[in-house]
Amino acid sequence: MAAAGEKAAGAFRTIGEVSRDTGLPQHILRYWETRFPQLRPLQRAGKRRYYRPEDVALVRRLDSLLNQEGYTVRGVQKLLASETRAAPVPAAPVPVAGAPVDAASLTSIRDLLATALAQN
Structure with a gap:
């Protein structure tokens, strides 16, 4: 605080x-x-x-x-x-409409975003 x-x-x-x-x-x-x-x-x-x-x-x-x-x-x-x-930012996987979202794909997206933020 x-x-x-x-x-x-x-x-x-x-x-x-x-x-x-x-x-x-x-x-x-x-x-x-x-x-x-x-x-x-x-x-x-x-x-x-x-x-x-x-x-x-x-x-x-x-x-x-x-x-x-x-x-x-x-x-x-x-x-x-x-x-x-x-430092190019890797492309995030594009979800297919109607496809179920699993924890592994969300984790990979989170990791890509964290990497992109760390590079800036």
């Missing part, structure tokens, strides 16, 4: 919260959204941004690559693109 004033680990974060947590200005986060297609926070009414935990992890990684490791924006774009191409 999160302490008073803190959000749960899986909770969405606003751009202000991500900015405070990472020490990055909000305009930098908005700029990165235009440069890195992998960074796509949810946008609600009024263009309010909500960052998922995986978005926050990507922001931290981008910050590390750009500000600590010395990559350029173009270099990080190439790095992320090569990682996406290098």
Whole structure:
């Protein structure tokens, strides 16, 4: 359980919260959204941004690559693109309409999804 004033680990974060947590200005986060297609926070009414935990992890990684490791924006774009191409997601088995679903097929689908999530 999160302490008073803190959000749960899986909770969405606003751009202000991500900015405070990472020490990055909000305009930098908005700029990165235009440069890195992998960074796509949810946008609600009024263009309010909500960052998922995986978005926050990507922001931290981008910050590390750009500000600590010395990559350029173009270099990080190439790095992320090569990682996406290098890790294809296996196709999930397609169930036949009306066919009974057994535990083994559900387990294999779960394992495929877990593998795909681990690669991202």
